[in-house]
Amino acid sequence: MLNENNAHRRPGEMSAADEEAARAEAGRMEPVLKRLWKGGTWDPDSVRAALTRELGYEARKTTRKGKLPRR
Numbered sequence: 001m002l003n004e005n006n007a008h009r010r011p012g013e014m015s016a017a018d019e020e021a022a023r024a025e026a027g028r029m030e031p032v033l034k035r036l037w038k039g040g041t042w043d044p045d046s047v048r049a050a051l052t053r054e055l056g057y058e059a060r061k062t063t064r065k066g067k068l069p070r071r
Contacts, residue, residue, distance in 0.1 A: 032054055
């Protein structure tokens with residue numbers, strides 16, 4: 001009964017389209033992350049700022065248990 005109602009958390013098979021999309025996103029991130037690493041600015045705030053400002057990702061706050069807060 002431990003795994004009851006946790007199917008949505010278990011990894012499933014990745015389709016070819018999903019893999020292609022993931023590789024495309026990784027390709028966008030790689031040069032930004034390499035630049036930060038090379039520049040020695042490899043801290044959470046710098047990475048978050050680069051991913052949000054340069055690549056347009058959304059930063060979301062979560063609770064201590066990893067849940068999104070109610071709006």
